[in-house]
Amino acid sequence: MAETITLEVCVDSADGLAAALAGGADRIELCSALEIGGLTPTSGLLRLATASPAPVVAMIRPRGGDFCFDEAETQLMLHEIDAVAAAGLQGVVLGASLPDGQLDQRTLERLVRRAGGHGLRCTLHRAVDLCPDLAQATAQAVDLGFERILTSGGAKGAPEGLAGLRRCFGAGAGRIAIMPGAGINADNVHLLRARLPLTDVHASCSEPVTPASPQVLAFGFDAGGRRRTSRDKVAAVKAALLS
Template sequence: MMIEVCAGSLTDCLTAQELGASRIELNSALHLGGLTPSLATVILAKQKVFPPIICMVRPRGGGFCYSDLEKDEMFLAAKQFLEAGVKGIAFGFLQSDGTIDQVATKRMIKLCNDYQAESVFHRAIDCTTNYQESIAQLVNLGATRILTSGGKANVRQGVDNLRHIQKDYGNQIELCIGCGITPENVCELIEATTIRQIHGSFKEWQTDPTTSNQYVSYRYSEQGDYDAVGSHKLAKAINNIRGNTNG
């Protein structure tokens, strides 16, 4: 089993390492679905953690149809991260009609290949207009891996699609399931999809006493001041997976 932790900070990376994560996807701004982390965070993460690090390259929230200027930013960030020694880049390029931007995708895959790194097309795949066709295109383009919830809002809803693409394409491209993974459902979803890579943040809410006062608030959720990888949730998920595998 490959257990990939979706980290939003250096602290999250250290938590993931301590609890035995197999791989880390490093982001910023997880409340926006994950954006490009700072180069400083990447450099420090490479110094302090041992699991392989995949870096998100996503310049803004919203969708995945990028301007030329945004693409320039993404390719420069990816090159800097690869030169810093990360294991791979997570990215997603779509055209305005909801199809994969094959030109930009091919360019990013080549950049990753130039550094002997992994190219990971993230959940932008779940926003495409033709999910099955998009999977086939990424196989043909030579992407290393696809992170997906099966073209649905979460993995539980996408189980049937995930099972089918694993059967049809699992020997041609790596598949990793993400969105809606919890300690309680992780073993069930692995069994149902037969996919052996899972991705989750196992989020727990944290507090910071300086987030708000009687006049100003920087809180973006009523559940807490900011989110982080939850050590209790991640530990439980890993223990459940190991227990199920050993059993």
């Protein structure tokens, strides 16, 4: 019998949530702006997700760009954690960096403490992939109380980051779940299964969205690059994990 591997799918819309669930996602990462790696979801999407039959965790990221957050941005994230808790979701996805790429332990301690006070589970997101020492960052995540790390092993995509992923698994030593993510699809997930002791996999299972019209782009209402969750792609990755 094949091992059980949890498929987490990130979504940024009502349609995306429905597609991920219809395709068989085991857990949802709720966000906005998939095209830049995800931002904090809207209050409306948080409310909609409360009806999900699968567990839902929400991204906590107030803006695009780097993960070096000042005090005002940290306060925003603390309030966003409160909103996720008020919505009754299961967890949050967090990350914060220092200018040299190392984890911002002080900020993360505050965020994890706030989440823990609400009973929310915490995932460390791909800010970890900017860290110069993935093994050290994994150990820090354990000490901070994270349940899971979402990482591509320091590479652009998880299939290219196998060496870094192995360092994370080794440093975690079973104390924290290591969840490969970025660039994973039904065609390459077998590679990860064959080389890593997988328990969780993260994927967007998305496809590009064509802007409604050139005028929408010209007026700046769409910057291009938006993506939409595909039910068929979710189902294909799920089938690959079950085979």
